[in-house]
Amino acid sequence: MIYIQIFIAFFIPGIIGYGGGPASIPLIEHEVVSRYGWMTTSEFSEVLALGNALPGPIATKMAGYIGFEVGGVLGAVTGVLATIAPSLFIMIVLLRLLFKYKESPKVKRLSMIVLPAVAVLMAGLTFDFFQTSYFSNGLWLTFVIAMVSLLLIEKWKVHPAFVIFGGLVVGAIFLS
């Protein structure tokens, strides 16, 4: 039963997550945290932070790890398969067909129309993360850490992995 749940939890983000792996993160969060309650928001953010600090595609890393947590090795395999198999299958089977219609406005509209919905989902997830941080760190610390990391990542183009590592160190020293 648990494997069917894992499959559904990652199949849905895999099949509707237009815009690459990152677009499916809020969808995965919705299934894993809100629907099945396998994790809390802060646990999810931990996994996401580590996933972001490690190389490789993010969606499969999340699926592999969360699948493993919930259902062992078989759970990990189920999660990863559910994430990649449907879209890969469509890609291989439909590529020729798509080539024919690639100029069709329908095909172009397909990937465009989900953008606002994904943006809203991401905004919701952003809010969840800041809320979690507000409860554990308070308003000012959350604000300071957020501003510093925003400047580091966006303005000075420091690699996110280093910023996350920095956050871990600062947290271990000052926030415990």
Place this chain on the structure above:
Amino acid sequence: MLGFGGGPSTIPLVHKEVVGTFQWMNDQEFSEVLALGNTLPGPIATKMAGYIGYRVGGLRGMLNAVIATVLPTILLMLLLLTSFNKVKDHPRVEGMTNGVVPIVGVMMATLTWDFIKKTRQGFGWKKGIFLLLGSFIVMEILNVHPGIVIGGLLVIAVTMSDKKEKIEIQVKGNSESL
């Protein structure tokens, strides 16, 4: 393996290997596959790996490529997180979690901004804001499952009257008859 920061950042590296080192495809083929891959759902890196692997080595090639993309980092992740979970209740580790949450929040916020920008480019401000508000109300206030919302949007995209398309076809037809 070297591509930090999620699937999309690995694309240039995949390109270098496939077109440069192994010459399985030329530039144009690669960018066409990439463009089509982007119109389909799901993570882009595994779609590219699977499709290119399939073209080069059939089913076995596909399996190899996907496993090579996915497996090393999942193992790394499992190793790190399971050892992390063992010491989870230690106060220092709790502090580490607290330190990381706002940073993940910032990363998510920048991703959100990216998607809002893309929405604006695709629809313009007015329509974009309307769609953003609409999906906000439906998903966050009415609590409709995001899968249903996105599925519904996709159906709308396909069934929406294709006036523009028909005009384009007519134009093409005209120019051909001319």
